[in-house]
């Protein structure tokens with residue numbers, strides 16, 4: 010019991026040290042800082058999805074919708090409203106969260122594959138809007154003609170546009186806040202009701218937990234942080250296009266979560282890292298990089314249902 | 328005022344009438360047994376009381392309030408807790424966590440992102456109390472799914488009890504148990520009834536348990552009420568003997 014706890018703390022400390030030092034050690038092994046930022050942003054998206062998938066037991070196949078809303082929200086704020094990075098992040102996150110809160114009541118009564126399918130359907134709706142509404146979203150070409158703006162604190166300015174290390178740390182700070190919130194919630198009485206729903210929905214209901222209401226809250230929290238990830242993703246690329254909303258993007262998040270291990274808090278981050286690195290490396294070698302990722306995914310799911318982190322844990326325990 | 332009034336409830340599944348026009352009144356502190364052969368509609372009757380599904384017709388009044396249309400969680404909040412014929416627990420969580428979830432919900436903390444030190448202390452104390460009462464203290468950190476059947480059952484009952492119910496519905500609590508386990512669970516139920524003054528409705532196949540525990544017995548057969556009375560009256564009832572007790576004895 011106590012040893013378990015110690016092990017968990019040590020693992021958490023190592024994760025944070027690796028993340029904090031990324032701009033220093035990643036270039037040394039042949040990576041680059043933007044790649045690190047990409048891992049952290051997509052890791053946040055996958056961990057947010059996993060709040061719902063791994064800790065509430067609800068599979069969404071439409072999280073790209075909120076990721077994309079966050080991305081477009083951020084991009085359009087800078088492009089059309091005000092040249093402010095912080096405001097763009099707030100607007101993007103709010104856009105996705107509000108959409109999720111409104112769509113939630115229509116879907117939370119569905120379970121299993123029905124829930125997954127309806128989330129896809131909503132996601133595709135947003136995709137087609139972004140795709141068709143050329144004049145505002147830039148359609149298929151994406152939203153261009155804007156960049157992330159320097160952070161202005163009044164007393165100091167930080168040029169996150171040209172200084173990719175500074176931008177990385179902005180991303181990491183927001184990642185830390187989001188992930189900290191999720192970890193906190195999962196250890197709370199509310200978090201335990203989510204676990205209860207995942208473990209046995211019938212028992213949860215007959216303990217006096219209004220299951221639909223709790224799933225709605227979990228869904229909104231999950232979508233809120235995936236929208237934040239989307240906003241950061243747009244800022245990272247200085248660009249958004251409809252693929253951020255496409256169902257295959259939702260699928261990528263699920264792959265990352267399952268690949269890394271959806272029963273562990275950090276698993277999806279590891280999954281995202283593997284995914285991003287494979288993508289970066291393989292896409293320069295072959296057109297069909299997705300087939301390799303897919304193959305890897307299938308192997309992990311078949312032989313290690315608890316994901317890559319599950320394998321590592323078993324090694325550590327043995 | 329009666330604690331529970333079930334008024335002429337029926338439940339149809341397509342053309343099957345699983346429960347046909349049953350009424351029952353339970354007084355505070357009463358221990359009522361519901362017996363009847365397999366398929367008599369006992370579990371369906373429980374499902375109607377606890378809100379698993381709505382009745383086709385009829386009315387359910389709990390503590391003076393019409394709860395016929397209320398969802399299960401709301402019935403729990405008003406003081407009704409149940410267990411299931413096939414144990415429903417959180418098998419992959421330890422006994423302590425199973426109870427913690429129930430205790431926290433009962434204390435109104437289900438939406439709380441945070442528990443004060445005092446509140447957490449109270450929760451812990453309550454968990455210990457429940458584990459002691461259920462004979463689970465030495466299994467606190469074991470996963471419920473790994474426990475013996477009887478201990479899983481005891482966990483489920485203690486989870487229901489954690490909700491501080493005024494009425495406890497137990498669906499075949501001793502089903503599939505050996506003699507010792509049956510004895511332990513019977514003692515536990517008796518204690519809840521005698522010491523906690525809890526009203527209990529109990530579906531049970533084991534006639535020793537029923538006649539040992541119940542204040543009153545209701546007999547169902549093919550979805551219909553066949554008889555109701557004290558254990559002595561039911562034991563002497565010829566229709567019951569013909570329909571049920573005779574069969575069980577044979």
Ligand SMILES: Nc1ncnc2c1ncn2[C@@H]1O[C@H](COP(=O)(O)OP(=O)(O)O)[C@@H](O)[C@H]1O
Nearest residue numbers: 340343345363364365366367368369370371372
């Ligand atoms: N959800 C359901 N759908 C259809 N038929 C059901 C359902 N639940 C119970 N039944 C039927 O209702 C009858 C009574 O079942 P039940 O209440 O489980 O009996 P008991 O608990 O007395 O053994 C049975 O014929 C059973 O098959």
Ligand SMILES: [Mg+2]
Nearest residue numbers: 369370371412
């Ligand atoms: Mg039954």
